[in-house]
Amino acid sequence: MHSIARKMSLLAISASLLALISMACSSEVIKEVPVEVEKVVEVVKEVPVTVEKIVEVEKQVVVEKEVEKDNRTLLVYSGRAEKLVGNLFEQFTEDTGIKVRVKYAKSPALAATLTEEGENSWADLFYSQDPASLEAVSGMFTQIPSSLLSSVPVWAKSSSDNWIGVSGRARVIVHNSNVDPAEMPSDLMGFTDPKWKGRIGWPPTNGSFQAMVTAMRNMWGDYKTKQWLEGIQANDPKVYPKNTPTVAATADEEVDIGFVNHYYLHRFQNEQGMDFNASNHYLSGDGPGSIVLLSGIGVMNHSKNKDLAEAFIAYTLSDQGQKYFMTKTFEHPLVPGTTDDVTGKDCPICEVIPDLNSIGTQTPDYGEQLGDLAATQDLLRIVGLIP
């Protein structure tokens, strides 16, 4: 019995040796058991297999080395919604290989978070929906390289060069079919006319609205701004919490016009079709009713990944990045010349968005306006629009 078992085990061992082990070992096997020529051929067949394996291992090593070399991840605080810029981050990772992790929240909340964290924040980069939030933490930013700054118009960056605008949205009058664009006044002051009584909707607590009032104070002075606010209030405007419900209420004919940013309408059009019951009217005068507001980026001074952050800024300002804003979020690109080759076939909504140059673009100095935001809110408090 023992001998049979031993033979069996020997057979098994030799078979496995034949199948698995290298040439040197198999020569030993040949000595003990008479091996046919065919089996030698089998061994030869296996050689390329092992060679292939070696190649694979080498490839893996190379990949690992690459990963280790660029294992850093860009950590982003984004005040812009994932729905707006999530795909932009994905495209960026795809094109550059730089990994990105994002915390999404409202820009002011993130600015408050950064203020609490100080140098201990994990964030490398703050991508804000509005310049005010950027200005609130601008002391924590590093300088943006001039090569990047030069690609946007001078007005689309902070005066101290520590944040940069990457896309713009225009202030407009959204209106429904009850309003003939021909009867629109050329200037915001025209809406204090009693014929607009009960027809106006506005979001006075909204950041973009307050930025507009700040611009208004810069252009008109406090006295005239207060007159305007009181004039509109005399027309019994409906108060909404923000832009979206204002646009929705205009389309529902709850009000006839609303003071909002241009792109909320296009989101509704994108979801509900171009027969959505509202359109944008761009005021023809170059008063505070036709300013352009920015979304922008600042790089944290304490960040160890400043190069990655700058790579991201460069990507948003590239042709690809700027076209993304135009066709996906329906914003105004800031780099001149981006609009030239976008046709209505690519983006039907882009057709109804006018070129930035055709609007009487007013370009407030955001750096100087920060001090003014407090004064704006004081004014809004005096007329009773905010607590």
Place this chain on the structure above:
Amino acid sequence: MIRIISSLRVNISTPFVLWIPVILVLISLALPLCYLVFRSLGVGSELWELLFRSRTAMIVLRTFILVVSVTLSSVILGVLLGWLTVRTNLYWKSFWSICFVVPLCIPSFVGAFVFVTLFSPKGILQGLLEGVGVDRLPDFIYGFPGSYAVLVLLTFPYAFLIIRAGIRGVDSSFEETSRALGLGPWKTFFTVTLPLLRPSLVSAALVISLYTLSDFGAVSVLGYETFTWAIFLQYESLLGADLAASFSLVLTLFAIAIVLSVYRKEFSDHYHRTAPGVRHQLGVRKLNHWQWCAQGICALVFLASSLLMISVLFNWLFKGISYTDFDLLSFDLIVNSVLVSLLAAVVITILSLATAVFIIRYKGKLARIIDVMSYIGFALPGISVALALTFGFSQFLRPLHQSFLVLFMGYLIIFIAPVVGSIKASLLQINPTLEEAARSLGFSRAKVIWLVTVPLAAPSLISGFATVFLLCIKELPVTLILSPIGFKTLATSSWMAASEAYMTEAALAGLWMIVLASIPVAVLLWIDDRYAPT
């Protein structure tokens, strides 16, 4: 000084298993308060100027009116529905119980948006009435009426869950005695059952009033200016982080005032039998011809609180499907939401049990302080709590900053109130002699809690667990700020989508939240029904 310290001394025999969780809870609750005081120190006279303007007085008055009216209505609704589903032969009891909990997982801003869509002057309702010649509805939805309606419909489930557990725990021999002594069923209900339910009623009232105090979503969408709304505006304006903190501190004082105003000696009263006998429940009351009336009430509540919301969400969804190429939600979001909420619910329920046992069974000054403090987190706006933890951990314990541990701590602070409230109420209905008997038989204090207290308080533990789970599923400000970078839940992505007018995605995430939340609640209520004492 020594006297103060010695008066704070509690029963030294408090077991270790209680001490550790109680200290953990105490530290968590103290953190945001310390932060708010610290931040408020930087505010000078401007705070007083702001606080003593006539406008501020109006805001306080508005807040007060809303809190009182919502609380009263929700508690009455909670008693009615709790009694119907526990004490009567209402058909489809379990189904209705589940329906009444669903609104807990509807974020209040979604509820408010839905109401605006339905009832605004040119809303869906007007569209339906167009044929009858209604061109425009009167403007009744904005301001107080809308905020009141939405908040009642979204908060009555707290009252329902807490009071339901309370009714379950009422020892019916009291009622039987009352009936045997010749009092009618109504009189018995008002003179015996309701007073016995007082701990549950107080808990429910506190939870709802503090929730209303801290709600931002509904009042901001419907344009009703409350104190919390003012705090959010301070944060939004970027200038007043310190000012916002001091406003939050004032809100905290309001909350303490509310808690103390209902916080009498009642927790030293007895709500359990002291004579020999077995605790039991009255057999169900036959509704007979009232059955259909009761069914009508249940259906109406369900329609207004969940069905309308769900159908409007579906409406948004279908409107969008035809125009957008539409990506179904990623599986990750669902897994994230469920895992985090489940884990948070387990942790918070355990810590709440320890806290409640400590407050009720080991009375003392410290117990009373924890009791009052446990309510405060619920009244604070989420963003204040989130920023407090952000400051604390980023400055002093950076490795933990924006980790899940801190996220759970945030949830604990803002959600411990309803759970502790519910468990406390049911502990009062358990005769401590039962636990003492187990002690005398040689069980350790820890073992007594596990083998005697937990099974007896099970209904309230279950309702507490379900409440935290649902609250976490829909929680926003704390999740947004405290979660690790890149972590997303259904609530965060739904809110993100809605705030940018992507209603289709918002609706989809909202519906997912409702579905996910309903499953565990259904299971828990089913267990509750099966193993409840009859």
